[in-house]
Amino acid sequence: MQARAREDLRKMVTEGLVAAGLTYGGAHALSTPRRLTLAIEGVTAASRAVREERKGPAVNAPEQAVQGFLRSTGLTLDQLERRDDKKGQVFFAVIERPGRRAADIVAEVLEATIRTFPWPKSMRWGAGTLRWVRPLHSILCLLGDEAGAEVVPLEIDGIAAGNVTRGHRFLAPESFAVSGFDDYAAKLRRASVMLDPEERAAHIWQDATNAAFAAGLEAVEDRGLLAEVAGLVEWPVVLMGRIGEEFLDLPPEVLQTSMKEHQKFFSCRNARTGRIEGFITVANTETADHGATILKGNQKVLSARLSDAKFFWENDLRTVAREGMEGMAAGLANVTFHNKLGSQAARIARIEALAREIAPLVGAAPDLAAEAARVAKADLQSEMVGEFPELQGMMGVYYARAAGLPDAVANACKEHYQPLGPSDDVPSEPVSVAVALADKIDTLTGFWAIDEKPTGSKDPFALRRAALGVIRLCLENTLRLKLRSLLTPAFTAHSAGTATPHGSRSDFVLAEHVAALHQQHLVEAAGEGRSIEAAPVDDLLAFFHDRLKVHLRDQGIRHDVIDACLAMPGNDDLTLLVKRAEALAAFLKTDDGENLLQGFKRANNILTQAEEGRGHHSFGADPEIRRRSRGTRPLRRPRSRRGRHRPGDEIRGFRRRHVRHGRAACVHRRLLRGGAGEQRQCGRPAQPAEPPLPHPPDLPLGRRSDAARRLIRPAKAHCRRPFRQRKRDAGQVARSAYSAAPRGLPQCRNTPTSPTSPRSRPARRSTPRGMAGARNACNG
Numbered sequence: 072m073q074a075r076a077r078e079d080l081r082k083m084v085t086e087g088l089v090a091a092g093l094t095y096g097g098a099h100a101l102s103t104p105r106r107l108t109l110a111i112e113g114v115t116a117a118s119r120a121v122r123e124e125r126k127g128p129a130v131n132a133p134e135q136a137v138q139g140f141l142r143s144t145g146l147t148l149d150q151l152e153r154r155d156d157k158k159g160q161v162f163f164a165v166i167e168r169p170g171r172r173a174a175d176i177v178a179e180v181l182e183a184t185i186r187t188f189p190w191p192k193s194m195r196w197g198a199g200t201l202r203w204v205r206p207l208h209s210i211l212c213l214l215g216d217e218a219g220a221e222v223v224p225l226e227i228d229g230i231a232a233g234n235v236t237r238g239h240r241f242l243a244p245e246s247f248a249v250s251g252f253d254d255y256a257a258k259l260r261r262a263s264v265m266l267d268p269e270e271r272a273a274h275i276w277q278d279a280t281n282a283a284f285a286a287g288l289e290a291v292e293d294r295g296l297l298a299e300v301a302g303l304v305e306w307p308v309v310l311m312g313r314i315g316e317e318f319l320d321l322p323p324e325v326l327q328t329s330m331k332e333h334q335k336f337f338s339c340r341n342a343r344t345g346r347i348e349g350f351i352t353v354a355n356t357e358t359a360d361h362g363a364t365i366l367k368g369n370q371k372v373l374s375a376r377l378s379d380a381k382f383f384w385e386n387d388l389r390t391v392a393r394e395g396m397e398g399m400a401a402g403l404a405n406v407t408f409h410n411k412l413g414s415q416a417a418r419i420a421r422i423e424a425l426a427r428e429i430a431p432l433v434g435a436a437p438d439l440a441a442e443a444a445r446v447a448k449a450d451l452q453s454e455m456v457g458e459f460p461e462l463q464g465m466m467g468v469y470y471a472r473a474a475g476l477p478d479a480v481a482n483a484c485k486e487h488y489q490p491l492g493p494s495d496d497v498p499s500e501p502v503s504v505a506v507a508l509a510d511k512i513d514t515l516t517g518f519w520a521i522d523e524k525p526t527g528s529k530d531p532f533a534l535r536r537a538a539l540g541v542i543r544l545c546l547e548n549t550l551r552l553k554l555r556s557l558l559t560p561a562f563t564a565h566s567a568g569t570a571t572p573h574g575s576r577s578d579f580v581l582a583e584h585v586a587a588l589h590q591q592h593l594v595e596a597a598g599e600g601r602s603i604e605a606a607p608v609d610d611l612l613a614f615f616h617d618r619l620k621v622h623l624r625d626q627g628i629r630h631d632v633i634d635a636c637l638a639m640p641g642n643d644d645l646t647l648l649v650k651r652a653e654a655l656a657a658f659l660k661t662d663d664g665e666n667l668l669q670g671f672k673r674a675n676n677i678l679t680q681a682e683e684g685r686g687h688h689s690f691g692a693d694p695e696i697r698r699r700s701r702g703t704r705p706l707r708r709p710r711s712r713r714g715r716h717r718p719g720d721e722i723r724g725f726r727r728r729h730v731r732h733g734r735a736a737c738v739h740r741r742l743l744r745g746g747a748g749e750q751r752q753c754g755r756p757a758q759p760a761e762p763p764l765p766h767p768p769d770l771p772l773g774r775r776s777d778a779a780r781r782l783i784r785p786a787k788a789h790c791r792r793p794f795r796q797r798k799r800d801a802g803q804v805a806r807s808a809y810s811a812a813p814r815g816l817p818q819c820r821n822t823p824t825s826p827t828s829p830r831s832r833p834a835r836r837s838t839p840r841g842m843a844g845a846r847n848a849c850n851g
Contacts, residue, residue: 072191073102073268073302076204079189080109087180092118093173101266103305105240108266110252114177116216120170127151127162137162174214178225178232181212185227199228211236215251238262239306241356263306263357272301278309279337279351286311288339288349291327300335304355310362311339311351312370318377322469323347325380328459333376334369383454387466388473390453396474400449411521412565418513419448421564425509428560432552433508435479435501443483443506446471450484464488479503490540497547508544508557511537516561519611538618545645554615554643558608612643619645623652632656 077100085098088111096113127140130153141148144164152163186201193202201207212223212232225232236255237246243262249255256266265271276290276297283290301307314326323340326347330336339349350373354365390399403415412418423444430440450456450467467484479502486498487506498504514537518524525534545552620633636642636651658664 072204074298076107076188076190077102080107080184083184083188084109084180085111087183088114088176091171091176091180092121093176102268102302103264103266104303105305106236106264106266108255114173114214117170117172118176121166121168123166123168125164125166127164129156129158130160130162140164174221174223177212177214178223181223181225182227185210201228209233209236211249211255213249213251220250238264239356242306265305265307268298268301271304271307272297275301275307275309275353278307279311282309282311282351283339283349286339286349287341289342290351291338291340291347293331293337296331296335296337300353303335304353306355306357308354308357308362309351310354310366310369311349312366312373313349314347314377315374318374318381319346319348321377321381321384322466324462324465325384325455325459326377328462329376329380330373332459332461334373336369336373379458380455383458387453387455387470391470391474396446396449396471396476399452399470400446402452403448406451409517409521411523412517415448415451418517419445421513421561422447422506422509424564425513425557425561426505429505429508429552429557430501433501433504433548433550435505439477439479440502440505440509442476443480443487443502444509446476446480447484447487447506447510483507490543492536493539497543499548504544504548504550508541508552511541511544512557512561513564515541515611515614516558516607517565519607520562520565524614534614535618538615539622542615542619542622542645546649549646551644551646554612554645555608556643558611562607615645616642619648623649628652628656632659 081098081100085095088095094113094115095111098109098111101108101110125144127144128136137148140162141151144166146164146166150164152165153160154163185203185207188203190202190204193204194206195202196206207227207230210225210227210230210232211234212225213220213234214223215221220234222234223232234248234250235246236249236259237244238259239262243264245262247258247262249258259266265274279290318326323338323346327338330338330350334350334352337351338347339351340346341348350369352366352369354362358364387399394401400416400419403419406415407413408415408418423441426440426444427437429435430437447467450463450470453466453470455466456463464485464487468481471481471484472478479500482498482500483503483506486500486503487510489495489503489507490497498507514532515534518532518534523532530536541554544550616637620630623633624630632652632655636648636655639651642648659668
């Protein structure tokens with residue numbers, strides 16, 4: 072709490088000063104159990120004058136708008152200026168703020184900070200309204216410069232700021248005046264107060280290691296306890312004592328936990344035997360007998376605490392000897408794991424079944440893994456864990472060994488909880504790995520089945536930590552597991568409501584409830600188009616992938632590399648997924664990888680630009696079109712004047728642009744003409760000699776594809792022939808078409824032959840001549 076208070080004080084005061092127009096060079100906060108100190112260097116003497124112009128509403132604006140503008144600026148209507156604007160005259164407010172003295176700003180900011188300080192817990196005292204973590208006795212606030220220091224004028228609930236403070240409560244209770252921060256720190260040191268918490272922590276640890284070394288022991292390092300003890304004393308005095316012989320047979324973890332939690336003692340270990348034989352306590356004062364009285368009182372209290380621990384230890388051993396580990400775990404049938412997931416006994420049965428399936432995959436014996444799963448949580452019923460919950464798992468190791476179980480089973484009692492965090496160790500024994508994976512997968516699938524997923528920053532059941540634990544177990548042990556094949560039976564176990572030897576009637580009711588929830592989720596997934604069987608598995612697998620992304624990004628692998636590997640088949644094998652990501656990341660760092668990326672980007676840009684054109688683009692022409700239109704040029708689909716496509720527009724547009732291409736143009740036009748109605752020839756009714764062909768979808772309507780370019784090249788070669796030769800060929804085509812047409816019916820130009828034919832046009836001469844003949848012969 073003190074570290075957070077120091078940071079809050081520094082942040083609130085410095086931000087307030089900057090907001091008021093002052094600048095500073097540096098700031099650092101210090102604390103003891105009785106005082107909170109902030110020193111700021113390089114504060115300017117005053118804030119600068121500020122002139123601000125703010126534009127307001129129009130002069131003829133409603134009265135309410137004008138009054139609102141006046142309230143926001145703090146001015147009156149007479150103080151506003153009228154200026155010409157684009158839309159007429161508007162009001163302008165000119166706000167001038169003169170500079171303020173630093174002392175006035177500091178007083179204002181400090182008062183606001185004290186009244187709104189975010190203590191986790193605060194209290195009121197006396198008749199005042201001020202809230203603080205403890206009753207506030209005095210405020211020392213000085214603002215110094217080269218000429219000297221002045222007291223900042225400040226008073227809060229009758230407490231006036233001054234330049235007077237006090238030293239240690241017992242060693243130097245007299246008050247004294249200070250003139251600055253350096254003088255303040257020096258006089259406090261002479262008054263038996265170490266102001267810097269880091270200095271106190273270093274002093275405590277140095278004296279503790281020296282005292283333990285003098286007694287032939289070594290101090291057990293505990294940084295959290297060291298920071299806590301350093302915040303409890305202003306003048307630390309280290310004292311060392313011995314633990315009674317009757318308590319030395321207790322497990323070292325029991326002694327260490329009891330002394331830490333109840334007495335805030337450091338443990339001293341014998342390096343040869345590994346037993347905890349001594350303790351170190353830190354007093355807040357110096358005594359004439361060098362702490363003998365303090366040490367005697369602490370040993371008396373510690374003996375009472377250790378007597379309780381010894382009773383719990385011996386009672387649990389008798390239970391294990393009489394009933395065994397599974398007998399101790401029988402009471403878990405009456406312990407609820409979650410109100411929608413049943414008891415701890417039902418959960419242990421699911422973990423046992425899942426551990427049997429995982430054991431062959433990790434190299435463990437299925438029977439040994441199942442036994443470890445049955446007894447892994449038995450110590451939750453022990454009296455020792457009931458007194459010290461942080462010893463769960465560790466006490467299971469001692470009780471399993473006392474019951475004569477194999478070491479692999481005993482170690483699994485502790486290691487199946489691991490890893491508890493990103494810096495915790497990962498178990499490597501196959502039995503422990505199997506039980507740890509089964510435990511975490513059952514937790515995840517269970518809460519997924521009842522729809523208790525993490526949302527935002529809320530994760531009350533530590534499901535993100537469980538998922539990260541599965542990931543680290545697979546990666547650090549190089550396990551090739553198909554998570555999908557493990558998650559599916561786990562979900563089935565939650566939805567089936569299987570009876571268990573230790574189950575109760577409530578387990579069956581809860582199992583039916585879970586099955587109903589699971590079925591509801593499956594129906595919702597089916598409505599979204601997902602597979603009913605794979606819906607919850609896919610959701611949970613996506614959650615694993617999200618956790619894996621965070622894990623890999625911490626290792627420096629790019630997000631696009633991770634996404635590319637997740638899109639590949641087999642993404643439920645986490646080890647394979649990571650190997651792919653590492654290999655791809657390493658390849659992309661080479662010259663070949665950079666060239667591949669550049670080539671892909673270029674091709675992707677070309678395709679993207681092609682798809683942005685009109686219509687749908689397909690790369691490659693239809694084989695029949697390619698065979699019948701060799702040497703022709705693909706058409707660009709024209710539009711009508713109103714922007715709408717009309718049947719026959721592509722024929723007319725082609726005729727206007729490419730009639731000079733002669734026979735090639737005629738053939739290609741004839742292929743595309745089927746979409747505009749029945750085929751017609753000049754002067755004769757339409758005679759569909761062959762089924763009409765639709766507009767070829769494989770030919771691009773906007774930008775040309777590679778296949779289209781291949782079709783263009785022969786047409787260009789055909790166009791290089793002399794103009795006279797092309798004209799002669801077109802005339803031959805027209806005469807052949809005219810002579811082959813049936814006789815007996817007059818002109819066809821102004822007589823539509825089908826409902827879908829183009830609009831009627833005035834009749835033209837029926838005798839084709841030259842290019843005109845080619846144009847009429849091929850028009851439909």
